[in-house]
Amino acid sequence: MICDKCHKNEANISVKTMVNGIAENYYLCPECARKQGLFQSGFGFEKLPVSNFLGQALFNFPFASMSNQPTSIGTKSNKSVRCPGCGQDFADLRKTGLFGCPECYTTFHDLIRSMLDQIHGGHIHHVTQIASADVVIEEMKPLTEIEKLRSELQEKIKLEQYEEAALIRDKIKDLTAAETDETTNNSETEGEAE
Amino acid sequence: MSWYEEHGPDQDVVISTRVRFARNIKGYKFPHLLDREETSELINIIVEAVQRLDPKSFHLVELNSLNLTDKQSLAERHLISPQLINSQQNKCLLINREEYLSVLILDEDHMRIQAINAGFNPDQAFEQAKNLAVALESVLEIVYDQEFGYLAACPTNVGTGLRISALLHVPGLEYLNQLKYMIDSLRRSGFTVRGYYGEGSSEQGQMLQISNQITLGKSDLDLVNQFKTILSVFIKQEREARKHWFEHEKIKLQDRIYRSKAILSNAYLIGHEEAFNCLSDVRLGRALGFVGFPDYTDILSLIYLIGVGSIQKKEGQILNSEQRDIARAKLIKKHFADLINN
Numbered sequence: 001m002i003c004d005k006c007h008k009n010e011a012n013i014s015v016k017t018m019v020n021g022i023a024e025n026y027y028l029c030p031e032c033a034r035k036q037g038l039f040q041s042g043f044g045f046e047k048l049p050v051s052n053f054l055g056q057a058l059f060n061f062p063f064a065s066m067s068n069q070p071t072s073i074g075t076k077s078n079k080s081v082r083c084p085g086c087g088q089d090f091a092d093l094r095k096t097g098l099f100g101c102p103e104c105y106t107t108f109h110d111l112i113r114s115m116l117d118q119i120h121g122g123h124i125h126h127v128t129q130i131a132s133a134d135v136v137i138e139e140m141k142p143l144t145e146i147e148k149l150r151s152e153l154q155e156k157i158k159l160e161q162y163e164e165a166a167l168i169r170d171k172i173k174d175l176t177a178a179e180t181d182e183t184t185n186n187s188e189t190e191g192e193a194e
Numbered sequence: 195m196s197w198y199e200e201h202g203p204d205q206d207v208v209i210s211t212r213v214r215f216a217r218n219i220k221g222y223k224f225p226h227l228l229d230r231e232e233t234s235e236l237i238n239i240i241v242e243a244v245q246r247l248d249p250k251s252f253h254l255v256e257l258n259s260l261n262l263t264d265k266q267s268l269a270e271r272h273l274i275s276p277q278l279i280n281s282q283q284n285k286c287l288l289i290n291r292e293e294y295l296s297v298l299i300l301d302e303d304h305m306r307i308q309a310i311n312a313g314f315n316p317d318q319a320f321e322q323a324k325n326l327a328v329a330l331e332s333v334l335e336i337v338y339d340q341e342f343g344y345l346a347a348c349p350t351n352v353g354t355g356l357r358i359s360a361l362l363h364v365p366g367l368e369y370l371n372q373l374k375y376m377i378d379s380l381r382r383s384g385f386t387v388r389g390y391y392g393e394g395s396s397e398q399g400q401m402l403q404i405s406n407q408i409t410l411g412k413s414d415l416d417l418v419n420q421f422k423t424i425l426s427v428f429i430k431q432e433r434e435a436r437k438h439w440f441e442h443e444k445i446k447l448q449d450r451i452y453r454s455k456a457i458l459s460n461a462y463l464i465g466h467e468e469a470f471n472c473l474s475d476v477r478l479g480r481a482l483g484f485v486g487f488p489d490y491t492d493i494l495s496l497i498y499l500i501g502v503g504s505i506q507k508k509e510g511q512i513l514n515s516e517q518r519d520i521a522r523a524k525l526i527k528k529h530f531a532d533l534i535n536n
């Protein structure tokens with residue numbers, strides 16, 4: 001039998017396909033089969049054993065896209081915070097895509113948290129393209145006030161509305177502080193009861 | 195003896211494995227914001243610390259004091275990144291005698307602690323780099339945060355600071371048109387895939403560098419194990435592809451490999467790309483057990499020698515493109531004559 005593709009070589013591979021419900025059957029020589037990435041049996045590729053979403057999350061990582069678009073957002077804002085360790089503000093960080101000093105991690109803590117959450121899947125509500133069942137269960141849990149604010153914060157960062165982002169970040173800070181106070185108070189009362 | 199003159203596991207597919215840790219020192223800004231004074235202060239601190247740990251085996255290379263050729267040669271051996279060749283900032287490299295352990299000072303982070311091994315050897319490379327990182331932590335104040343782990347200048351390195359990569363030889367998957375598919379699934383799984391000469395380089399001679407992208411949210415050991423799992427699938431598939439190729443198009447395959455060997459043994463003029471691709475074919479011949487082919491270690495030494503920077507370093511002068519092609523052909527021919535006669 002002659003190859004259906006090049007009409008030259010002897011075919012020794014039979015290919016069956018199903019496209020839109022229509023079955024097709026044709027014959028290829030080894031060379032044409034190779035060029036199409038087809039093989040005889042016994043040469044199947046395994047799926048790589050890792051989920052996609054970590055990689056996806058990283059590509060959607062807002063910091064990366066920020067560093068690609070050096071605009072002046074943030075510079076006119078008097079709300080923009082400067083890191084006491086290195087004097088950089090968020091606009092500076094965007095320009096280089098790099099933190100200025102280790103203290104930046106404290107100064108821009110909440111912004112960084114939301115960025116890093118995306119990388120390692122801490123806040124899965126905003127990572128698209130997840131198909132696993134246990135993730136759906138996650139999403140059905142009601143959000144806490146802080147979680148709601150965090151997701152809002154990420155939205156604002158995505159939309160590059162940094163002034164609003166800063167306001168939300170401050171709210172989160174206050175709430176987190178209040179929470180810690182509460183827990184400390186609680187543990188104190190418990191301590192007294194004992 | 196340099197690391198690339200040694201044998202390693204799975205060498206038929208994997209050329210080398212690298213592990214590096216990003217580490218920064220307390221009390222200093224990240225390198226791109228340091229002034230001249232802080233720069234030299236920090237270099238002194240790090241050099242002194244490394245030499246205190248192991249005074250004999252490390253030597254210091256100041257990248258600023260090197261000429262272009264020397265820097266190219268370091269990049270061709272993967273000791274510095276190609277971007278560093280044109281950098282004007284003061285950066286240093288501490289490197290041990292066998293060249294398998296190094297500390298790159300004041301690149302993107304204060305320190306990049308790197309170990310490189312022949313073949314597929316993530317465990318050993320990890321252990322070597324980690325040991326040096328841990329030792330340095332005992333003599334230097336390293337920035338570490340309870341929440342984020344090891345802090346780094348770039349958020350993509352935060353956490354473990356670990357980057358593990360392997361350089362793979364994949365002519366089989368290339369030939370069977372499976373490379374695109376494999377690269378896509380690696381990228382979707384959170385791995386970076388690059389050509390032999392790093393960022394933006396084409397996939398020359400079917401050699402690929404694969405590395406992890408995620409550094410946070412998993413322990414460094416988990417990252418290494420995940421890398422091992424993924425790479426072992428890739429290695430197996432490359433072997434399958436070669437077997438398929440050999441079984442189905444044996445004569446053509448032999449013809450291609452022996453032609454490449456003939457070119458390397460006989461040419462009077464050879465450009466870098468042609469030499470690289472022929473060496474890739476010859477490496478495949480070695481892997482398939484063809485008689486009279488040089489060993490992996492000799493092929494890798496040659497790959498290192500034929501680079502644009504390395505060839506000029508070897509000749510001790512700046513050469514134009516034709517002079518380089520002549521020198522390269524001569525060098526390869528001589529090596530081949532020696533290797534095959536032995």
Ligand SMILES: [Zn+2]
Nearest residue numbers: 003006029032
């Ligand atoms: Zn055909």
Ligand SMILES: [Zn+2]
Nearest residue numbers: 083086101104
């Ligand atoms: Zn800072």
